[in-house]
Amino acid sequence: MNKSEIAKSLDNAAFKAKAINQISNQFDFTEEDAYEIQRLSIEERYARDEKFVGLKLGFTSYAKMEQMGVHDMIWGRLTNSMWLKNGDTLFMDQFIHPRAEPEIAFLLKKDLNREISLDEIPEYISACAPAIEIIDSRFANFKFSLEDVIADNCSSSGFVIGAWQPLPESLTNRSMALLFDKEIKEEDSSNAILDNPLLSICNASRLAAKYNQPFLTGNILLAGAATPAVFVESGKKITAKVEGIGSCSILTK
Ligand code: 0L1
Ligand code: MG
Numbered sequence: 191m192n193k194s195e196i197a198k199s200l201d202n203a204a205f206k207a208k209a210i211n212q213i214s215n216q217f218d219f220t221e222e223d224a225y226e227i228q229r230l231s232i233e234e235r236y237a238r239d240e241k242f243v244g245l246k247l248g249f250t251s252y253a254k255m256e257q258m259g260v261h262d263m264i265w266g267r268l269t270n271s272m273w274l275k276n277g278d279t280l281f282m283d284q285f286i287h288p289r290a291e292p293e294i295a296f297l298l299k300k301d302l303n304r305e306i307s308l309d310e311i312p313e314y315i316s317a318c319a320p321a322i323e324i325i326d327s328r329f330a331n332f333k334f335s336l337e338d339v340i341a342d343n344c345s346s347s348g349f350v351i352g353a354w355q356p357l358p359e360s361l362t363n364r365s366m367a368l369l370f371d372k373e374i375k376e377e378d379s380s381n382a383i384l385d386n387p388l389l390s391i392c393n394a395s396r397l398a399a400k401y402n403q404p405f406l407t408g409n410i411l412l413a414g415a416a417t418p419a420v421f422v423e424s425g426k427k428i429t430a431k432v433e434g435i436g437s438c439s440i441l442t443k
Contacts, residue, residue, distance in 0.1 A: 191216075193223060197230035200342050203328035204231075209286050210328055214335040224340035225401060231343060232267045240269040243410060244298075245394050245403070246323065248344040250383050250414025260336055263384075263414065265397045266344030272324075274350045279441045280324065280422070285347060288326045288422040291415035292368040292430035294361060294380065294387050295321040295351045302405045305396035311388055314395075317354035318361065320432040322368070322440060323412050324348035325419055349412060352430075352438030361387045364433040366416035370426045376417035380432070387413045 191199070196213055203210045213219075219227070236242070248264045249255050255263065274280060282288065299316035306314060326347035329338060339345060362385075367377040380387050390413035398405040422428065424442050431437040 193219075193227050194230055196341065197227045198234060200227070200328050201231045201234035203286075204326075204347065207284055207286050209330040212329050212334055212338050213341065214338045219337055219341075221337055221340060224337040227341035228266065228343050231341070232269070235269050235271070240271045242267060243270050243273060244268045244412070245398060245405060245409070246344060246346055246349075246412035247390050247394060247414040248339070250390055252384070258336060263393060263397075264336070264340050264344050265394065266346040267403070268346060268349065268410065268412065272346060272348045274348055274440055276350055276352055276438045277440070278350070279443050280348065281443055282422065282424050285324070285326045285422075286328065287332065288324050288347065289419035290368060290422050290428050291323045291325065291419045292366045292376070292417060292432070293321040293323050293349075293415055294366075294383070294413045294432055294435070295319045295349075296357075296391055296411045296413065297354055298405065298407055298409045298411070301407055302395045302398065304399050306392055308388055308392060311391055312357065315357050315391060318357050318435060319354045320352040320430050320436050320438045321412055322350045322428060322430045322438060323415065324422065350438050350440050351410065352436050355435050358434070364435070365431075366433070367431045368417060368420055369429040369431065370420070370423060375420045378417045380416055382416045383414045390414055
């Protein structure tokens with residue numbers, strides 16, 4: 191299979207919610223090839239009239255990078271069809287094996303086409319919000335190599351964003367929790383995201399510029415998970431809470 195055929199098979203797996211086998215053990219491809227496959231698979235979504243709305247980062251915890259044997263985070267593209275409204279219902283039959291992660295979202299108020307520093311963030315980011323990311327690897331049993339998961343748009347499949355809040359000066363040392371109904375499933379400090387979630391903005395600006403991905407006013411960024419992802423169960427209210435920022439929820443069916 192060539193890159194375009196791999197991209198189509200990944201898009202089809204997402205569209206039909208049907209897992210496929212890992213591709214990196216059938217074909218040899220580099221990290222650069224993987225990002226090209228990701229771009230081609232998202233083109234399939236744009237052809238169905240989906241729109242790019244922002245970026246997400248993955249492997250933003252240093253522990254997870256070490257576990258994967260990589261030195262940088264991975265990034266993926268978010269489209270409008272992945273965006274669930276706060277309080278919406280997630281229908282399990284539209285996913286393969288969804289997992290949820292508590293995250294922080296950021297909103298761009300100015301086009302970004304270069305790497306920015308922490309000091310420049312207030313010029314570019316207008317707000318932050320609590321978020322839930324739903325990841326759903328298109329690979330059977332969530333089994334993938336680094337190249338596989340990049341090609342698979344970093345398992346992106348859905349997200350929910352709570353009410354936007356003015357950007358505080360610091361987002362470190364905040365408790366972030368994921369709850370199923372009233373039960374806390376995972377909880378950690380926001381420091382699990384790159385030691386400082388604001389650094390995700392600098393890294394996203396670097397990666398978007400490197401890969402020529404427009405990152406524009408009104409786009410959003412999902413900063414990366416503060417905890418391990420939890421398999422979604424049907425009939426639950428899933429909530430992400432970020433200390434001092436608020437919460438957001440979805441129902442599952
Ligand atoms: O944090 C993430 O969004 C995970 C990125 C992809 C890896 C995975 O599917 O676990
Ligand atoms: Mg995530």
